[in-house]
Amino acid sequence: MIYMDAASTAPPRQEVLDLVTPLLTSNFGNPASLHELGHQAKRANDWARTQVAASLGVTEPEIYFTSGGTEADNTAIIGAALAAARGKVVVTSSIEHPAVLEACAYLVDFHGFEHRMIPVDATGMVRLDEAAALIDEQVAVVSVMAVNNEVGTIQPIAEIAQLARSAGALMHTDAVQAAGWLDLAQLASQVDALSLSGHKIGALKGSGVLYFSKDHALVPLLHGGGQQGGMRSGTENPAAAVGIARALQVCAEQRLAGTGDGYGEYLIERISKGLNSKEEGLVQLTGHRAQRVGGIVSFVFPRTAGETVLIELERRGVLCSSGSACSAGSTDPSAVLTAMGYEAQLAHTAVRLSFTRGIKENEISQVASAVVATVKALVGN
Numbered sequence: 382m383i384y385m386d387a388a389s390t391a392p393p394r395q396e397v398l399d400l401v402t403p404l405l406t407s408n409f410g411n412p413a414s415l416h417e418l419g420h421q422a423k424r425a426n427d428w429a430r431t432q433v434a435a436s437l438g439v440t441e442p443e444i445y446f447t448s449g450g451t452e453a454d455n456t457a458i459i460g461a462a463l464a465a466a467r468g469k470v471v472v473t474s475s476i477e478h479p480a481v482l483e484a485c486a487y488l489v490d491f492h493g494f495e496h497r498m499i500p501v502d503a504t505g506m507v508r509l510d511e512a513a514a515l516i517d518e519q520v521a522v523v524s525v526m527a528v529n530n531e532v533g534t535i536q537p538i539a540e541i542a543q544l545a546r547s548a549g550a551l552m553h554t555d556a557v558q559a560a561g562w563l564d565l566a567q568l569a570s571q572v573d574a575l576s577l578s579g580h581k582i583g584a585l586k587g588s589g590v591l592y593f594s595k596d597h598a599l600v601p602l603l604h605g606g607g608q609q610g611g612m613r614s615g616t617e618n619p620a621a622a623v624g625i626a627r628a629l630q631v632c633a634e635q636r637l638a639g640t641g642d643g644y645g646e647y648l649i650e651r652i653s654k655g656l657n658s659k660e661e662g663l664v665q666l667t668g669h670r671a672q673r674v675g676g677i678v679s680f681v682f683p684r685t686a687g688e689t690v691l692i693e694l695e696r697r698g699v700l701c702s703s704g705s706a707c708s709a710g711s712t713d714p715s716a717v718l719t720a721m722g723y724e725a726q727l728a729h730t731a732v733r734l735s736f737t738r739g740i741k742e743n744e745i746s747q748v749a750s751a752v753v754a755t756v757k758a759l760v761g762n
Contacts, residue, residue: 383744385701387581388530388558388677388735394583396631397624401585404620412617413608422619429622436629437575437592438566445591445613446622450557450578453591454480454524456602456613457553457574461522462488464598467549468519469494474507474526474536475720478555481524499525503722504669505534513544520550527559527568531704531717531733532668533645533677535563539571551597557581561632561737562674573597579625582632583737588621632738641738644745645675648734651746652680655753663756667718667731679704679733680752681723684760687730690752693759694732697751701734 384392404425410418412426426446434441447453458481462471471485475498488494497515499507507525516523523545525536538554545552553574556565560582569575569592579588593599593612605614635641649666656663667679682690687703694701704715714728734748 383699383740383748385699385734385736385748387561387737388733389702390580390586391561391583391737393580393585393624394628394631394739397584397627400627401620401624404623408619412619413606422617425619425623426617429619429626432626433590433622433629436565436626436633437569439569439592440595442610443592443595445593445609446617446625447589447591447613448587449580449589450478450555450576451480451589452602453576453578453589454478454553454555455484456591456599457576457593458484458522458524459488460599460602461551461553461574461593461597462494463492463600465521465551467521470497470517470520471495472497472499472512472515472520472523472545472550474499474501476501476505476529476531476717477524477526478530478557481526481555485524494521495519501721504672505529505532505667505717505721506669506672507536507541509537509540509544512541516541516544516548516550518548520545520548522551522553524553524555526555526557527563528556528674528677529668529717530558530677531715531731532679532721533558533673534669535559535672535674538568542571551594558674558677560629562636562676564636565629565633577625577629579621579628582625582628584624584628585621588618588625590625635738641736641740642675644736644740644742645673645678647745648678648749651749652678652752655749656756659757660760663760667721667723676737677733677735679731681718681727682730682732682756682759683727685730685756687732689759690730690732690755693755694751697755699748699751701732703729703731704733 410422412423542552573594575592577590580586714725718728
């Protein structure tokens with residue numbers, strides 16, 4: 382089987398497992414304990430914080446370890462909005478992850494906030510002119526994801542952040558899908574808060590990071606023992622922290638080496654030419670053609686049913702998805718694609734191929750061949 386669903390969860394890296402196994406077995410102490418096992422755990426936790434801060438180019442007190450991207454998003458948006466001494470308005474794009482959209486819905490339902498959404502164009506790119514009109518002095522928080530989790534479009538975060546800062550609002554970005562492909566230090570320098578998820582980059586499930594600038598106030602969502610400066614109470618998890626720190630290091634090493642840079646483009650070309658050369662209109666790429674990460678390639682197949690394509694691809698040894706895995710049990714068409722202007726029937730045919738930089742070149746070639754053969758067989762060509 383060839384795994385092409387890394388945007389849902391990536392396989393754990395061996396480099397991560399080598400570091401975290403002792404922390405899950407022999408060095409299992411609580412970092413707050415005063416005995417030697419506690420000291421060992423604290424040293425591991427401190428090392429992880431230092432490494433993550435270095436990866437993002439920020440200071441160690443600005444790093445908070447969380448249970449994942451969802452908690453990081455919620456903490457940044459709700460915590461910053463409740464702490465803001467200004468208007469009760471939050472602004473997001475219309476294609477954010479549910480962790481962002483539902484956090485905003487909570488602020489609306491329970492704290493009287495207004496939620497404004499920036500529309501996107503047919504490529505999934507936010508409309509900057511609309512953003513400028515929506516971000517004013519009443520806005521407390523602006524949150525726009527760095528990379529869309531379904532179509533891979535890279536958003537103009539620097540430009541949106543400038544609009545937010547000019548209005549006096551905090552700028553947050555969900556960088557969960559950016560972590561394996563973009564320069565996170567550059568991205569962090571453009572925003573006030575940034576969220577990461579460990580299991581998307583080969584660390585452990587249940588691990589995440591929130592970078593939150595010391596220049597802004599934050600109301601904690603969790604209350605208890607006062608860990609992490611009182612901003613994220615709860616017994617700290619050194620294994621999770623060390624895992625995400627090491628995964629970020631490996632991601633940076635692979636990015637600088639250019640590992641896997643051309644794989645996404647190869648998939649796009651092979652699948653598009655292999656199908657449209659036979660009959661025009663069998664496949665359409667979703668997302669921006671140029672401003673996209675290499676690890677997410679999404680298509681719609683107008684003459685097929687997406688679920689059928691997925692089943693047939695699995696039969697041929699390729700595991701992939703129709704889009705986000707975070708809307709459990711939903712049979713609705715992709716909210717991202719419908720926001721981009723796709724009709725519901727066409728959105729239902731979406732297939733997302735997502736992978737890490739560590740995938741093998743021959744596997745990418747096999748996937749391209751499998752997709753072309755599958756769709757041709759389904760449409761009778």
